[in-house]
Amino acid sequence: MTETNPFVMQWLAKLENALRLYLDQRQIKQLIPIEGNRVRDIVNRIEELVGAEKTRQVVLECACRYPVEDLQPMRQAYEKTGDVRVPHRMLQESFVAMLRNQMKLEENMIGKIVGRGWGSAGVLDGERLVATKIPKSGFLLEYMNESDPERRRKLYCHCPLIRDAIASDVEIPEDYCYCGAGFYRGVWQEILQRPVGIRILKSIAKGDDVCSFELDLSLRENDK
Numbered sequence: 001m002t003e004t005n006p007f008v009m010q011w012l013a014k015l016e017n018a019l020r021l022y023l024d025q026r027q028i029k030q031l032i033p034i035e036g037n038r039v040r041d042i043v044n045r046i047e048e049l050v051g052a053e054k055t056r057q058v059v060l061e062c063a064c065r066y067p068v069e070d071l072q073p074m075r076q077a078y079e080k081t082g083d084v085r086v087p088h089r090m091l092q093e094s095f096v097a098m099l100r101n102q103m104k105l106e107e108n109m110i111g112k113i114v115g116r117g118w119g120s121a122g123v124l125d126g127e128r129l130v131a132t133k134i135p136k137s138g139f140l141l142e143y144m145n146e147s148d149p150e151r152r153r154k155l156y157c158h159c160p161l162i163r164d165a166i167a168s169d170v171e172i173p174e175d176y177c178y179c180g181a182g183f184y185r186g187v188w189q190e191i192l193q194r195p196v197g198i199r200i201l202k203s204i205a206k207g208d209d210v211c212s213f214e215l216d217l218s219l220r221e222n223d224k
Contacts (some may be wrong), residue, residue, distance in 0.1 A: 007160050008039070011062055011179075015042070018061035022054055039161050043173045056178045060198075063182025066120065070094070071190045078191055084127060084217050087191045092121035103137060112144070120187065122215070130201065131184040132212040133158065149209060157204045157211070166204070177203040181213045188215055 019028055027049055031042075047055040074087035092114075099105045099113060113134060117123040122131030135143040139155040146152045154166050159180065165172045181198050188196045197216035202208035 005160070011039070011161075012042075014062040015058070018058045019046075021061060022058050023050060039176060040165070040170065040172050043176050047173070047175065052175060055175050059175055059178040060182035060185060062179045063186060066183065066187045066190075068190060071187065074191045075193065079193075084192070085124065088121055088124045088129070091187070091191075092119070095119040095121050103140075109141075109144070118210075120184075122184065124217075127216065127218040129188070129215040129217055130212055131215060132202075132210050133180060152209060153204055153207075156209070162204055172205045174200065174203050174206045177205050177211060180211055184213055184215060188217060192217065194219070 019031060023031070030049060031045065043055065043059065046058060050058075074090045077086045077090060078084065096110060096114065099110045099119075100107075105113075113119065116132065117130065118132050118134040120131070122129045133156075134140070135156045136158045143152055143155040146155060154163060157163050157166070162172060162176075164170075177200055178198075181200060185196050185198045199214050201212045201214050203211050
């Protein structure tokens with residue numbers, strides 16, 4: 001790997017581990033060692049080799065993770081009640097507390113964020129949950145005060161690869177955003193202790209103004 005950016009190096013290391021989960025040895029030999037610094041090209045190469053669905057599974061594994069220990073009260077609450085609304089409410093309360101106590105945001109700003117359905121909890125409708133990423137915290141206030149749509153897109157994403165791509169007018173495959181989706185899937189798979197379906201609804205990479213994901217929290221027959 002020739003890229004020296006710490007984030008990219010970390011991401012590529014997670015990618016190599018994920019490839020070993022989903023690809024056979026013959027396929028892996030065509031991709032590892034991963035060389036170069038263009039994540040766009042790497043994702044495209046994987047998709048050419050194994051198709052879109054398996055590529056998404058690989059990229060989902062590359063996500064940043066919510067601290068597992070912080071999710072244990074929510075997991076225990078779900079085990080006790082069997083009601084997804086209970087851990088969802090706890091996750092939302094934890095998110096609002098973070099905005100108030102760590103980010104030191106004013107109550108009116110917290111109201112705007114919650115009103116847009118942003119954050120780790122998402123908006124729950126039965127067993128369907130729509131999670132929309134909050135803008136990167138370091139740029140949040142600038143984002144909220146920015147009126148230009150393209151400038152807002154450049155400020156929004158947490159991922160430096162996407163921000164750099166937008167700034168350079170470089171196209172990134174939408175499937176790369178399953179990395180962001182993996183954060184939310186990881187949260188709910190830990191809480192529910194079973195597989196959770198997820199798909200991209202909106203993505204900065206494809207020109208939307210936010211990134212949002214739909215999660216299926218239903219207990220399917222093959223999950224029992």
